[in-house]
Amino acid sequence: MSSEPNARGVAAVCDADDPSAPELAGYLAGRGDAATIFRRRKLDDLDRAVRSGRVGEVVFVSPEDLLEAVWDKRVDFEAWRAARVRVSFLRLPQNTDELLQRVLSCWDCWRLRRRRRQIVATVLLGLAALLAAWVLVWAGS
Amino acid sequence: MLGLVLVLLLPTVLWLGQTLLLYRAGLPIRWRLDWRDLPAAHQAAQRLLANVAFVAVLAGYPLLRGQSPVAYYAQLLPPGPPVKGFITGVAAAVVYLTLLYAAWAASGAASFAMRHDWRHLLLRLAGVPFTAVFAAGVEELLFRGVLLANLLEELPPVLAVALGSVVFAGAHYVRRVKRYWTFPGHLLLGVLLCVSFVWSGSLWLPFGLHAGGILVLLAVRPFLRSEGPAWLVGASIFPYAGALGLIGLVLLTLNIWIRYGPGS
Numbered sequence: 001m002s003s004e005p006n007a008r009g010v011a012a013v014c015d016a017d018d019p020s021a022p023e024l025a026g027y028l029a030g031r032g033d034a035a036t037i038f039r040r041r042k043l044d045d046l047d048r049a050v051r052s053g054r055v056g057e058v059v060f061v062s063p064e065d066l067l068e069a070v071w072d073k074r075v076d077f078e079a080w081r082a083a084r085v086r087v088s089f090l091r092l093p094q095n096t097d098e099l100l101q102r103v104l105s106c107w108d109c110w111r112l113r114r115r116r117r118q119i120v121a122t123v124l125l126g127l128a129a130l131l132a133a134w135v136l137v138w139a140g141s
Numbered sequence: 142m143l144g145l146v147l148v149l150l151l152p153t154v155l156w157l158g159q160t161l162l163l164y165r166a167g168l169p170i171r172w173r174l175d176w177r178d179l180p181a182a183h184q185a186a187q188r189l190l191a192n193v194a195f196v197a198v199l200a201g202y203p204l205l206r207g208q209s210p211v212a213y214y215a216q217l218l219p220p221g222p223p224v225k226g227f228i229t230g231v232a233a234a235v236v237y238l239t240l241l242y243a244a245w246a247a248s249g250a251a252s253f254a255m256r257h258d259w260r261h262l263l264l265r266l267a268g269v270p271f272t273a274v275f276a277a278g279v280e281e282l283l284f285r286g287v288l289l290a291n292l293l294e295e296l297p298p299v300l301a302v303a304l305g306s307v308v309f310a311g312a313h314y315v316r317r318v319k320r321y322w323t324f325p326g327h328l329l330l331g332v333l334l335c336v337s338f339v340w341s342g343s344l345w346l347p348f349g350l351h352a353g354g355i356l357v358l359l360a361v362r363p364f365l366r367s368e369g370p371a372w373l374v375g376a377s378i379f380p381y382a383g384a385l386g387l388i389g390l391v392l393l394t395l396n397i398w399i400r401y402g403p404g405s
Contacts, residue, residue: 041255041256041257041258044256072252072254072366073252073366073368074366114252117252117253117254118246118247118249118252118253120253121242121243121246121253121364122243122246122247125239125240125242125243125246126239126243128235128239128357129235129236129239129240129243131235132231132232132233132235132236132239132353133232133236135228135231135232136229136232136233136236139225139228139229139232140229140400
């Protein structure tokens, strides 16, 4: 995103057990960067680190990782742009058709996953409310 | 007004302690209670001072009235049927808050996801019931057991409840906080807890309501991300500060009035 030399730290996003982890480590080592690795579940921490100015470049394995984080509102990408953070990807499709297809497929998966989470949350909260209502009636009797 | 004086003495003592510690750490003195940038040892000292000050007020109030603390608080937490007020309070708070969150989940006003690994999450959730009971217990003893009980001896109930609610809400903003627009939510919460004490005649009901509320807020917090407008759904651990939460607090207060109010 920015062509200026990066005085801030480099971060990379990858889970330790991800099959891409060795490839990412090799890529970073090849560049001579000592990057801080953030697990996908810790993207909130990465977002804080970026916005506090400690990180100037973030390497993702694929665009899907960034897109899902933005859609989940775990990454405030506007703030990243304002902070002139450089974003790069280990694997980026070279042709536009493939990129578009991957974005659409990622969007479908994300929506499905989100709907499942919302259903699970609603059911669990509803069950808790029913249980508490039962206790309430019992305590009032 | 002994209760009010003692409660107001708490931030004063904390500010004096903070000022001394800031001075010793070579940091500028500030009006607001905020000791997060103090060195770790100084922070520990300030936390110790806070705990000692709380215990001193809770024990000092009955002692200054010539009563033993145990006997004084035992009369506010009587055994037998009133204990059911605690269970009722917890259940009522859980019903209201879980329905509120369920509505947000169903409408997409909030998203829920696992944001921590299982081990970290279980450790965090395991401590929630204890935190809820401890935090609610301390606040109820202080704000209802000391402050409101004393105000009720000297003021008409409406004035006592109003003053007790304002002090309770204000106490949540003595330290530096991220947002101030949540004040009406705290104020209505204060009214709910104060009238629960007045109408039920013991601390069990407000204790239960308070503990049930904290229980749900802390249990849901690791999964929740508010996405709806803050004026509607509140923010983070203040779901009762949004418009829907405020309506919920009013309805819950009405429920308590129907169940425990005069003539119930």
